[in-house]
Amino acid sequence: MSAIQYEQSRVARLGLCTVASLLAVTSLFVVVARAESLSLDNRTLFNEANQAYSRNDFGAAAEKYQRIIDSGEKSGEVLYNLGNCHFRMGRLGMAKLYYERARKFMPRDHNVLGNIALAESRTVDKISPGKIAAVAQKLCVWHFRLTGREISVIFLAADAAFWVCLGILVFVRKRFVKTAIALAALLLVLSGSSYALKEIERRGLGSAVVIADQAQVRTGPGNYAITFNLHEGAQLKLVESRDGWYQIHLADGKRGWIEQDKLERI
């Protein structure tokens, strides 16, 4: 083996070590992103709440689920079950609220999505999204079907894959490596955009659900003219908060101000 060949094999080994290290770091964070289950006390409470629900004692079940949530240990299953309790007790707004909160944890669960659709069908106000929003929802389906945490992990994995492929290209100048780089770059841009949008949503006021039987929407925060009424279960986007009022934006483009105690943020 000549010196040059020896040097090249050393460089190749170094590159492979780097790639392996990057994959290991990414995998570590993916593993970290997975989390533990509820504490023992809350698991016991969860089982008790389920038993109360099966006895149709929805009030008692709701109280226990709420205690789990108040302890700070949130779980999609607990939020969903609490939504079911409120639905059974006729509180459509609260049911919708907890289903939407559960959707943040389980955005692809068919039970959660089915119950949200059912709750929406029972609401008085039918709010249709605009055409652009409807198309965006279909095109960017991953954004709505993945949690922020999942998008973060995909973004990190795409980031690692992109640089690893770029690193491999130093040693292996093959077509498939370049294709892999292009795919990784595309994934990086898409997941990065989604990540940025989720962050903007998280740092903003977010969305809310009307929990009062009826809420008057006015042209300004205070004793302004009433433009329209919303009813229990209607979902809206919050734009601004001022003196006990929220400026809201409906999916169909309507805007107005509504009293904060008529809503609950998702």
Place this chain on the structure above:
Amino acid sequence: MLRIRGIGRYSYIHQDYHMARKTLLSVVAVVLLVVCAEASAQISFTASVDKNVVALGDTIVLTLTLSGGTDLPEPELPPLIGFDLLGEQGTTRSIRVINSETTYSVSRQYVLAPQEEGDFVISAATLRYRSEVYRTEPITVKVVPASQLPQAAVPSIGQNLLATLTADKTEVFLGEQVNLYFRVYAREVQVVSEANREGPGTEGFIKHELSARQFRTTRDGLIYDVIELPMVLFPIKPGEMTIPPVSLTGQVKVPVRGRASSSFPGFDSFFDRYTLQPYKLVTDAVKILVKPLPAAGKPDSFCGSVGNYSLDVFSKPAQLKVGEPITLTMKIAGSGNLDAVSAPIASDIQNFKTYDPEITTNIVEKEPSFKGEKTFETILVPQRSGRQVIQNVRFSFFDPEKKSYVTLAKGPFEFNVLPAPIEPMKRVVEVQTGPGKTEIKVVGEDIGPIFTELGNRSRPESMTGLAFYVPFAAPPVAYAVMLAVVTRKRRLTTDVLYARKKRATRDARRRLALATRALKEGDNANFCTEITKAITGFVADRFGLSSAGLTSGDVKDHLEAAGVPQDLVKRTTDLLESCDYGRFAAAHAHDDMARMLNGARDILSELQRSLSALHVSKTGGG
């Protein structure tokens, strides 16, 4: 013939029978009507005069009017002081049927002649009927000399038209009803309906204006036609309130007297019997003292209702399932401002979802006091199964007559709430229909079942902070490091001159290490050889020359050409010459060798720095 007569006789008898039956029925009907009228009638007995200012020598007509009965006896005239009874002018009987209510009245007129000038009082006349005694109001009549009585062809408006504003109470509690009456009295003139009224201003009150009504009444012994506008007031702030005067302007029809009658009396009375005269009437102001509600004894459930009420509460059904509605009906009946009555308060309804009540107000009477009922029908939806109890429903109000607060309570109301049924979840199934098959229909919809198992509890929010930025930044940094390393390694393997430059210092130090070992061994020749190789080898590597045959003169030339300081060049050549001398002439002492070794180290270090600096300045300048 007989038969025919017989038939004819029979016919006559039959007709007589029918006539008798009709007559009998008519009599019975009249008797029944009279009996009914008797039963429902109220006795009224009034006295009036045609004028209360009369000239001496003239006469006045005193009219006693009895109504309400058919068998009323003759009234007893009072002793007539200052008047002579000239006789009875006549008797008028009338029957009035209003809304199936029949009223009989009898008016008896007596002609009186004044005896002398002055003010005289016609005392109360008396009527005794069924052990009751009815009396009229006394009437004051002014008798003046004949010359003082105006003989105008047209009667003046003065006494014949007046307006009053009166309240039925002058002292009330906050929220208590006051009735205000604006009345226009007209006598011998007729008020034209188009009139302009200003007032009454009712600031501080809630006002309900009722429909106007007309009636006839006696005032100061004279009969007036009255137009009355009643108003119901509810005070909304305490204090002494003043209702300012009401003014009324318009025109009255005044009959024309003393005109020669036309050849056509009918036409004359139809066209020329009155003239129109303008008028303006102003009433007095009315003062009402509005007292605040007492603070003592005010119940918690009091929400401002004033009056006298009763409470009735009922609910249905008593047995139901969770989520099904209960209708709780709360009915408040009585007198007072029902519009201001608020809903009763139900206790212990935390296990129910409540909706705003549907309110129905039915006012059956407004005067002399608002009367009616207000119904609050609210929907309660039980949220928990089991025995649910509403302990009571309370309503409090202030009773102005008792001057105290009253709290009414109904309850408890018990409900047996059964668990809600679980309906099957909606399943939408798309079925490809084929021959003999039908599409599956969805028959119900419901929410999905609860989760009985917990999944992995991962937070849904995006990753942020070091946990995100470290793995995000690590790949590009690692890539950059790897690229730098790989590039350097590749240059070392391909660029010999570059490789020699990079190795120059290392090789020189290796030679110096060998020289150090020779120094320890006392091998002078070897020591000098290694020192020489270290210096010349370093210069050869740095300048890309062959180290073989490189003399101190060559070294000097290259160093000077490279711009190395003269002092360093001289020290370098001196060292090389000293080594040559040691190798080929005489051996150095141990101390000299050690000094040479240190000198060689210094020179190498300085050369490295100097050449690197020169290289940098060249590339920087270049």
